[in-house]
Amino acid sequence: MRDAVQAVEEAFRQLAEGQVQMPPRQIMTAPERSGWIAVMPAYIRKTKALATKVVTVYTRNPSLQLPTTIATIILNDPETGRLLAVMDGGYLTAVRTGAVGGVAAKYLARSDAQTVGIFGAGIQARAQLEALCEVRHIKDASVYDLVPGAAEKYAEAMSTKLGIKVSAAETSRDAVKGRDVIITASTAKTPVFKGRWLEPGTHITGVGSHIASTREIDTETLKRSKFVVDLREAAEKEYGELLIPLHEKSVTPSIIYGELGEIVSGQKNGRTNPQEITLFKSGGLAIQDTATARLVYDKAVETGIGVNIDLQ
Numbered sequence: 001m002r003d004a005v006q007a008v009e010e011a012f013r014q015l016a017e018g019q020v021q022m023p024p025r026q027i028m029t030a031p032e033r034s035g036w037i038a039v040m041p042a043y044i045r046k047t048k049a050l051a052t053k054v055v056t057v058y059t060r061n062p063s064l065q066l067p068t069t070i071a072t073i074i075l076n077d078p079e080t081g082r083l084l085a086v087m088d089g090g091y092l093t094a095v096r097t098g099a100v101g102g103v104a105a106k107y108l109a110r111s112d113a114q115t116v117g118i119f120g121a122g123i124q125a126r127a128q129l130e131a132l133c134e135v136r137h138i139k140d141a142s143v144y145d146l147v148p149g150a151a152e153k154y155a156e157a158m159s160t161k162l163g164i165k166v167s168a169a170e171t172s173r174d175a176v177k178g179r180d181v182i183i184t185a186s187t188a189k190t191p192v193f194k195g196r197w198l199e200p201g202t203h204i205t206g207v208g209s210h211i212a213s214t215r216e217i218d219t220e221t222l223k224r225s226k227f228v229v230d231l232r233e234a235a236e237k238e239y240g241e242l243l244i245p246l247h248e249k250s251v252t253p254s255i256i257y258g259e260l261g262e263i264v265s266g267q268k269n270g271r272t273n274p275q276e277i278t279l280f281k282s283g284g285l286a287i288q289d290t291a292t293a294r295l296v297y298d299k300a301v302e303t304g305i306g307v308n309i310d311l312q
Ligand SMILES: NC(=O)c1ccc[n+]([C@@H]2O[C@H](COP(=O)([O-])OP(=O)(O)OC[C@H]3O[C@@H](n4cnc5c(N)ncnc54)[C@H](O)[C@@H]3O)[C@@H](O)[C@H]2O)c1
Pocket: 057, 062, 068, 069, 093, 094, 097, 119, 120, 121, 122, 123, 124, 125, 144, 145, 146, 147, 150, 185, 186, 187, 188, 189, 192, 206, 207, 208, 209, 210, 282, 283, 284, 285
């Protein structure tokens, strides 16, 4: 995760410096199955990383004992176009989404942040906590989930893995009260907490929702926050967190303070004082997959992991 946070941070820097090609992702839906399907290509020039991810998010999958997010990544050599690797992208999606949360917290969370409240006890939420612990000295995490037992299971697994206190919150309010950082990584379609509960100095990272008609974060939170997105163009097209209040005419597009890349590259400030409430919304960008896939490939070659296949 530490390496992934660095790789994703570098990808956002290059994005802001114009060193990236990333066409908007192509999206299809299978509404009869609550399914979402996307194709996500990107080329990160200085990292020499060129990849395409095909990803599906089927929110009813857990009832079939299948993961919600399933993906495959194809990595090419940008010098020749040659296929370098085909890799599973499910775990990698969680890692790269965790990594972007880590990058956002590095620049936006208070440097003395120690506590976190987490909404959703699924795969993304695990990677989010892991990445947050790479950039801040987190001592105490509280997790809230609607499914009985899910938060307890998460708490047990994550406290063992990270060696910090992780407990299940009884109510959504408990997961917000006294928390320095809040992470939303659920499959909720409507806001999971109320913006008026937020205390000064909180940082929020939202990764769960990614379509125009759903959101995990309410208008009040947006209005109270320095609002940063991964990509303005994607936010204005796909993110319910922005599009729902825009449609209701309760905010204007100027509510977006900036993009994460602008902050990482020093074009804009991150957090400027301990009282500020900061909000980072990620819908997920192909550069995160591409940067992480290149990292995985290089490590696999270095350590001799993987299987050689001949497709010709
Ligand atoms: N931003 C990104 O780049 C990115 C990447 C991958 C997945 N996602 C999204 O992240 C979300 C979570 O994905 P996952 O793979 O961890 O799914 P998951 O099914 O493993 O976990 C989601 C959890 O959220 C819980 N939940 C639903 N409504 C809730 C509520 N109101 N309050 C608290 N918990 C609630 C569910 O019970 C479930 O345990 C999905 O919506 C997915 O589309 C985003």
